[in-house]
Amino acid sequence: MSTLNKEQLLLKGLADGDKKAVETIYRENFSVIQSFLLNNNGSIDDARDIFQEAMVVLYEKSNDINFSLNCQIRTYLYSVCRRLWLKKLQHQSKYTTQVESLEEIIPVEDEIEAHEKRDNDFTLMEHAMGKIGEPCKSLLDAFYIQKKSMQDIAANFGYTNADNAKTQKYKCLVRLKKLFFAQYKNA
Amino acid sequence: MDDVLLMETVERYLAGEMSSQELALFEDLRKNNATIDQMVVENIYFFHGIHQHNATKQFKHTLLEVDAMLADEGVIAAPVLNGKAQIINLWKKYQRNVAVAASIAGFISILTSGLMITYTKKNGNQYYSELVERINQTNKEVSKLKSSNPGNAIQKKEVKVDYRATGFLIDGNGYLITNAHVLNKMKNVYVENNKGEYFSASTIYTDNSVDLAILKITDTAYKVITNLPFSVKRSNADLGEQFFTLGFPRNEIVYGEGYVSAKSGSDGDSTAYQLTVSANPGNSGGPVINRNGELIGIITAKDSKADGVVYAAKAKNIYKLLDQLKKEDTKYQHIKAPSGNDLKRLERTQQVKKMEDVVFMVVGSN
Numbered sequence: 001m002s003t004l005n006k007e008q009l010l011l012k013g014l015a016d017g018d019k020k021a022v023e024t025i026y027r028e029n030f031s032v033i034q035s036f037l038l039n040n041n042g043s044i045d046d047a048r049d050i051f052q053e054a055m056v057v058l059y060e061k062s063n064d065i066n067f068s069l070n071c072q073i074r075t076y077l078y079s080v081c082r083r084l085w086l087k088k089l090q091h092q093s094k095y096t097t098q099v100e101s102l103e104e105i106i107p108v109e110d111e112i113e114a115h116e117k118r119d120n121d122f123t124l125m126e127h128a129m130g131k132i133g134e135p136c137k138s139l140l141d142a143f144y145i146q147k148k149s150m151q152d153i154a155a156n157f158g159y160t161n162a163d164n165a166k167t168q169k170y171k172c173l174v175r176l177k178k179l180f181f182a183q184y185k186n187a
Numbered sequence: 188m189d190d191v192l193l194m195e196t197v198e199r200y201l202a203g204e205m206s207s208q209e210l211a212l213f214e215d216l217r218k219n220n221a222t223i224d225q226m227v228v229e230n231i232y233f234f235h236g237i238h239q240h241n242a243t244k245q246f247k248h249t250l251l252e253v254d255a256m257l258a259d260e261g262v263i264a265a266p267v268l269n270g271k272a273q274i275i276n277l278w279k280k281y282q283r284n285v286a287v288a289a290s291i292a293g294f295i296s297i298l299t300s301g302l303m304i305t306y307t308k309k310n311g312n313q314y315y316s317e318l319v320e321r322i323n324q325t326n327k328e329v330s331k332l333k334s335s336n337p338g339n340a341i342q343k344k345e346v347k348v349d350y351r352a353t354g355f356l357i358d359g360n361g362y363l364i365t366n367a368h369v370l371n372k373m374k375n376v377y378v379e380n381n382k383g384e385y386f387s388a389s390t391i392y393t394d395n396s397v398d399l400a401i402l403k404i405t406d407t408a409y410k411v412i413t414n415l416p417f418s419v420k421r422s423n424a425d426l427g428e429q430f431f432t433l434g435f436p437r438n439e440i441v442y443g444e445g446y447v448s449a450k451s452g453s454d455g456d457s458t459a460y461q462l463t464v465s466a467n468p469g470n471s472g473g474p475v476i477n478r479n480g481e482l483i484g485i486i487t488a489k490d491s492k493a494d495g496v497v498y499a500a501k502a503k504n505i506y507k508l509l510d511q512l513k514k515e516d517t518k519y520q521h522i523k524a525p526s527g528n529d530l531k532r533l534e535r536t537q538q539v540k541k542m543e544d545v546v547f548m549v550v551g552s553n
Contacts, residue, residue, distance in 0.1 A: 023253045125240040141413040144241045156411045170191040
């Protein structure tokens with residue numbers, strides 16, 4: 001299989017959240033990022049954090065309908081990690097002499113900006129979820145994340161039937177929505 | 188249109204579940220009523236947010252699983268450097284650990300010199316004392332008082348309480364880990380959560396070799412908890428690693444903190460750690476959680492003759508336990524050890540708050 005085809009398949013798998021694809025990309029790319037971080041004042045744990053964030057950026061991108069990657073996955077991840085790390089160093093106002101390896105880099109500023117916006121929404125939703133309390137949190141989780149049926153949810157949460165569970169779900173959603181947008185307006 | 192109805196409609200619209208007739212009506216309504224249209228747009232943005240949030244959350248979960256797996260395999264590991272750089276790097280990285288280890292080493296050598304004679308004479312540690320609390324009359328009074336609180340959602344049934352220990356959820360469907368010695372002593376086991384609700388529970392598996400057991404809450408009043416906040420560490424904890432623990436040496440949850448002081452338990456037991464922490468009867472079965480929110484051990488016993496010498500079963504035994512259970516009984520295939528990372532980077536008090544929800548008091552009669 002050509003490199004191009006292989007990379008397309010990997011990205012497709014990544015978009016579906018396939019564990020095998022994640023593992024393959026992790027195995028093939030982590031060491032490059034690790035040596036970049038270690039050479040630039042980072043630790044192994046920094047490398048893991050930054051690499052994972054870059055994977056999320058790539059994941060978001062792979063889910064975009066207009067998506068096309070016009071470079072290798074390796075180049076993309078390296079560019080994103082490099083940018084994320086330099087940003088973090090700047091944030092901690094640690095100025096260091098940069099050590100570059102001979103990796104090719106592409107501009108990724110726009111992507112990182114889009115990612116930061118999504119990440120902000122993610123955090124807001126996470127906070128809102130944290131505030132709705134039980135049983136709402138578990139109920140929404142069972143429906144949206146575990147994809148359980150309303151019958152199962154009714155049985156697990158002690159509602160008399162699926163319709164009651166459904167009404168409760170929408171009540172929870174209305175509360176979640178209020179909490180979500182309240183933060184949005186304050187921010 | 189009320190909020191609930193609108194939301195339901197928008198969700199069906201987004202899922203493409205509307206008939207063509209309904210769809211036409213809906214779009215008409217949006218066109219002719221700007222307020223409703225505005226609300227619909229808001230709802231669409233909200234649902235988009237939920238779906239993206241869920242997808243990203245699941246993806247991050249997968250990432251962490253892969254990361255943990257590769258770290259265990261040794262794919263993620265510090266590279267070998269050569270010459271001087273290696274020594275400088277090692278020193279930079281480990282100077283704190285070295286300092287802690289040195290002080291622990293000093294501490295242990297004082298301790299062992301004092302206890303040497305007793306230990307070499309006996310086979311096994313005679314001061315190994317399990318931490319289940321035998322409850323006396325006063326404690327019973329206290330528990331009775333507490334159960335008559337009007338705020339309790341579920342009134343405590345007439346339970347005779349003779350022993351008390353600790354347990355914690357490893358699967359939100361009501362599976363708890365505690366010590367085998369805890370359940371060996373108890374009959375009619377009940378667990379109580381931090382809201383004071385009691386649930387009946389039964390033992391589904393015990394392994395005396397590592398002193399761990401799995402309990403299942405059988406009470407129908409129990410509501411499933413999804414998203415346990417911690418994960419179970421597969422590799423060994425480091426010497427000097429700091430942790431906190433929660434347990435029930437009293438009728439109320441008690442916090443404790445300490446550090447891993449040896450990589451083996453009593454008499455060189457390699458399935459356990461030695462910890463330095465304060466623990467008392469009732470702490471048995473309590474979770475030991477490190478800074479990153481990983482479960483590293485389960486408190487089992489203490490040395491009754493030495494101060495703060497506590498033993499804990501290693502967390503990775505839980506995986507072994509689950510594998511054995513699944514082999515014996517196929518109906519438990521769905522039990523999964525938690526891999527949550529809600530605790531990472533949180534303040535300690537926030538971590539404790541999240542853990543309180545999953546730590547239970549385990550009580551029973553003799």
